[in-house]
């Protein structure tokens with residue numbers, strides 16, 4: 001496990017490969033490992049530049065993700081092909097992206113539960129998916145299917161906005177028996193998306209997601225839900241709120257999804273509202289940057305030395321140097337919030353915003369895993385006197401998530417093509433204090 005954030009801090013582990021005491025411990029007891037597990041919809045993103053008329057012709061709603069009927073999807077594909085509009089093809093899926101990015105950042109294992117075409121043809125979409133996925137992502141549990149994996153037409157209009165049109169293929173055919181309990185032993189988190197429940201009523205995907213949640217709970221693995229698109233939430237708020245209350249530790253969303261869920265337009269107020277149902281919130285807000293909200297123990301709160309920020313909650317970032325905890329593990333829980341503006345004000349040229357939110361979430365998950373890893377290997381560390389959800393503070397995670405989003409904005413693909421530059425390993429020194 002490569003560590004996130006302040007890697008030179010005294011709690012960094014493995015502390016120093018040259019320290020004879022540490023070397024000894026490592027020889028006697030191999031380090032305990034952890035991994036991230038996710039239930040995904042295996043999808044290839046097919047990117048094309050189109051105009052607004054194209055979206056109108058295919059009845060697509062700009063900025064969102066819609067599932068098309070097979071014949072409509074074929075019509076759309078034919079037009080893209082005939083007009084030679086397809087520019088890139090990448091592995092996609094919000095969960096696949098998150099797991100891949102996690103594996104790249106942590107240089108460690110993640111497990112994808114999903115489907116894969118059993119008869120692979122070289123050059124096919126399934127083949128492309130596998131070739132361009134991190135070798136740290138464990139694909140051994142995938143369920144073989146006879147049909148194609150999903151295709152996500154990623155349509156970029158002149159204003160830089162992206163609209164998704166989905167041809168499902170067999171992406172929702174994952175059956176519960178392909179969700180093995182073994183994948184949850186020692187897992188640091190289970191990550192799911194709200195997209196998993198929008199298949200046909202006869203699709204087994206929803207039951208598979210519920211099976212995964214059942215195992216996660218059994219093994220005390222936090223459940224992290226990313227909201228995907230506001231259309232999955234709108235009109236079903238009550239259902240989602242019950243779902244969050246019952247199953248979810250951490251929710252990740254952008255400001256539109258946050259509004260659909262909470263009715264609050266302001267991302268800070270929306271994040272605050274979501275704390276009524278979950279323990280930790282990541283809310284991205286495009287050019288505004290991102291917010292986090294969560295709980296910490298009153299006695300353990302740590303005051304920020306950064307400027308206090310104005311917002312709909314006065315001095316909301318006052319305790320952002322605290323580490324997130326579940327509400328239940330606090331005796332006197334207090335709410336903590338943090339915000340960060342886009343890294344360096346955002347890239348000079350945004351290649352594509354596709355995947356920026358997934359990138360932010362993968363950084364948070366990396367930090368959660370680092371905590372589990374550190375706790376398993378250095379249980380007596382002062383870091384673990386209280387049961388925290390993450391290794392770093394709210395503030396540090398905001399910085400890290402934002403930095404990773406920036407990296408995705410500067411490239412076409414929705415997944416990180418490589419880790420962050422090594423010279424930035426210590427965020428404080430190399431980047432934030434510039």
Ligand SMILES: Nc1ncnc2c1ncn2[C@@H]1O[C@H](COP(=O)(O)OP(=O)(O)OP(=O)(O)O)[C@@H](O)[C@H]1O
Nearest residue numbers: 254284285286289290342346354355356357358405
């Ligand atoms: N126009 C922009 N300028 C600067 N930074 C941006 C811009 N858009 C996004 N970002 C950065 O990327 C992060 C995530 O972006 P955004 O809120 O667009 O995610 P999202 O809508 O969930 O994306 P996706 O669903 O495509 O993964 C933001 O917190 C911000 O740091």
Ligand SMILES: O=c1[nH]cnc2c1ncn2[C@@H]1O[C@H](CO)[C@@H](O)[C@H]1O
Nearest residue numbers: 041065092093094152164195355414
């Ligand atoms: O219905 C869906 N299920 C799963 N992933 C999706 C769906 N629609 C879009 N994306 C994925 O969202 C990523 C960016 O966040 C894209 O890579 C796209 O593949």
